[in-house]
Amino acid sequence: MHPLNANVLLAIPLLPLLAAALAGLGGRVIGRAGVHTLACLAVGISCVLSLLVLRQVYFERAPLYDHAVYGWLVSDGFHMEVGFLVDRLTALMMAVVTFVSLCVHVYTIGYMADDPGYTRFFSYISLFTFSMLMLVMANNFMQLFFGWEAVGVVSYLLIGFWYTRPSATFAALKAFLVNRIGDFGFLLGIAAIAYYTYSLDYRTAFAAAPGLAHALLPMTTSSAVPALTLICICLFIGAMGKSAQVPLHVWLPDSMEGPTPISALIHAATMVTAGIFMVARMSPLFEYSDTALSFVMLIGAITAFFMGLLGVVSNDIKRVIAYSTLSQLGYMTVALGASAYGAAIFHLMTHAFFKALLFLAAGSVIIALHHEQDMRRMGGLAKYMPVTAVTCWIGALALIGTPFFAGFYSKDAIIEAVGASHRFGSGFAYWCVLLGVFVTSLYTFRLLFMTFHGKERFRDPAAPAASPALSHEGHGHDEHGHDDPHESPAVVTVPLVALAIPSVLIGALTVVPVLFGDYWGRSIFVLPGNDVVGRLAEEFARPAWVSFALHGFISPPFWLALAGAVTAYFFFLRNPEWADRAEQRFHWLYRLLTQKYYFDWVNERIIAPLTRGIGIGLWKGGDEVLIDGVMVNGTAREVTWLGSVLRLVQSGYLYSYAFWMMIGLALLLGWFVLQLRG
């Protein structure tokens, strides 16, 4: 029962920050090897310490740690602090973040070996690790917002890492702005909490939540809205930006412009799950607003199903995984909406491992093919890259929810929980997550078949032309097809294996305490009437990890997943011409999907020009015509008078005159002072 050590907790985020600072400021002095050693070492120590914290918090039952590090500011009696809250939820997130980050750090040594921005990249990913840790370890909303924005900035910098490519800088800007729309809501939610509790500490807000459940916030003189629902929806809008939920999801597929290691770390495993984590952390608030939770569930359900469908038509290997991430984030959000916060975080954890694995495996393929990302130019790679292929298969099986694999436990728990929920919208959500299983399996096996199996198309010079949506990573494809692709070096494959192991085992190992047991303790709060997971736990005999998995074989999701796999086999491996025929038959659907439901079209063709139009209208019409034209220059129409002043000014004499006048004034004043002093 030792309490957690404050210095250890401080070291966990600060070590990566230190590494980031040294790599960023002194990268040239330290050298490439120095930088990667330093960064990996710092994150490695952080990871070990995080695992120790996790052990202490769970096995040794260390008490909750909730203390300030330093006072950020005091304004009008309002205290804002930087501080840490470490409980089981935090400890789990810290372990996941640092572990995936460590794998990505190591992988980067291989993946970015030829990149001129090598040290800059390490600086960014270490800075990211620091920011993410500050986010999950926060004990107050100010620091949460700091971490929230800081991870957003690093994401912005990393998406635009290859800054000479216009598509990358565009994607970076887009990501930041869309996130800022979410942050707008988030900040208002924080302001509302500050309004009601006059504090930004979690514990104060949580303690106030039951009382706020019936409070009304006046909107106009005659209307008001339920305060807690407003707070929760505002906070969730922030989560919609960060965790890419419809309609704020548009930035995530474009974020694939960034190097693959960060797609794995930031845009799959950690940053995008910050919204999920935040809602789970705020469970004591959300629990008291059924309206907000229904909203959460509906948004999540739409994302889970409809974004998954987009993965079926994309040909860019990274974008397929990105759509899969959107869909899986939708699953987690649905779980949050069903009050199954534990299941959401459970899926967050398993997803972090297998999705990071899938991205890194995709990256391994991409480097083997000299920065080719189009799956139509792949095929048959299993023969050349056995480690990548096997680990990728493991990740895929985990993703589709094969019983006994990690993803099965968490995803089935979500589906069961939604099925058991009676909240408004749970019927719709249930169908979305259920059919989503088929879609998941379909795009996943399509990816596996098109990449690792079937005809070897990478030598084929007449392969289909790059589609406009396609992005080439790196430096073109000059060396294309001259030699056989070969397996990636150990710095790439070792992290793949390191992630493959938990992708298989972590679900079975942790399902009992995390899902059915008492792992969460008081870190997650569920009202007794909403506890769908608790009811689930009673259904399964011990050992639950076996009975749950065996039950999986006879439940609809398994058969849906199998159907997806079989469909993918026939359409994309056995008879690829079937896919073409389906595409022609359902042309309208295909077009809707390839246009990504026209979200980008609306943003780029309507909202962006409209915004610029307003700006130009206000500038030319407001400032130049109305204010300057009518008011200013109109009243001061004595332009001739201005002209005569102008001539004087230009003569040059006026300047010296004015100067001496000014100095004279100053001397006069000084003389007065001295004169009258005595």
Added chain:
Amino acid sequence: MHALLSWLIWLPIGAGILVLALGDRNIVIGRWLALAASLATLGLAVPLWAHFDTTTPLLQYPQHLPWIPRFQAFYALGVDGISMPLIVLTAFMTVPVVIAAWRVIATRVAQYYAAFLIMEGLMIGVFAASDALLFYFFWEAMLIPMFLIIGIWGGPRRVYATIKFFLYTFLGSVFMLAALIYMYVKAGSYSIASFQALPLSLSEQRWIFAAFMLAFAVKVPMWPVHTWLPDAHVEAPTGGSVILAAIMLKMGGYGFLRFSLPITPDASRELDLLVIALSLIAVIYIGYVALVQQDMKKLIAYSSISHMGFVTLGAFVMYEIVRSTGSLQGAGMGVDGAMVQMVSHGLVSGALFLCVGVLYDRLHSRQIADYGGVVNTMPMFAAFMVLFALANCGLPGTSGFVGEFLVIIASFRASFWYSALAAVTLILGAAYTLWLVKRVVFGPVLSPRVAALEDLNGRELIVLGALAVAVLVIGVWPAPLLKVMQPTVHHLLSQAVATKL
């Protein structure tokens, strides 16, 4: 009797006169003298902060000498928690201006340095004066060097810009002078404290409030009297823009806090919605205008107006807080936020104008379209530019966040809608700033002139580095800044919500 404030005022002015007397022929000495004087002034600001008593709202380092006995005007100085940080900011920001001009200014160099040093002393005088006539003297005198700076070293349309600038600010302050004289007649003294204690009827207060409003709204500047600022910035040399944005705009905010709120509390309460509405218009309307600017300096100038909207919003939102919650709790956060925003904006906008200056010195263009891909040739510069841009977007961890955060939280207490409208800056601010960064800094090198750019030299590195440190320190640990202001803000609140009727 304490002479520290007098030293802060007269040391740079004296040095400025000396540099002027040395002339262009001895410019090497003059240049070093200017640097030494600006550093010495900054050095004097250190004890000003270090020995500042953070427990009292009373004026500190007071100095009181007869000046014009016939008018009961005194050479009276003293600082409190509102003026002291602004004096430190003034002393801090003059140093980069002097360094930035080192090799860049080619004509009338001695006069250039003299103008900035003299202006520094006069600006410190504005913040330090506790006698209204002395305040007015510094307030007007300060315009002259700025007028010269834009008029002599400015761009092609400098004459138009100078005259517009001069007319605007001069017309505004004439009304303020009338108000000051009126109160002098009633109070029999020019002491600002006596004005604050002077009982005034509501109609008197309204007139005085209007006169102050004209003077200060032009300085801030508030919509719709803001159009002089983009023109002045575009034509001003880099140093002029830096001082204009970093210090001169703060005089408007300072005036509201020093004069409008305590002297005319009832009129302020009555007309607060006017100020709040204009502030929110500034945040949103100007945010949209900034988005479509083609000229980097114009964009940052509009961004300044938008950011200064938070200052006026934070200063006046207290009345609405009292109105809607019936208590003063949280009202001080608005004023605190306004003050932090002033200091932060001074640093960030100053830094951004210096960044534009760095580019302008090399390419002699301010047009966004002439750049693109600067990061390829100037990676160090790009790092600073991105940092300051993010601070301009109000990124937590930089100074830009603190003030906006406090003001948004405070205005939520008044109304959800004030808070929501102010928070639109989160989106618009990021849009115009980062779109600028995207077009200037990122992308491939398209023009041969960009390809030939050279990265920061040591001089520029020191200047931008010092500003970056200041921006980050305030962002990470704003507590000391707020602690300094606390008793004064508390006192100001009690004055501002009291009634004089």
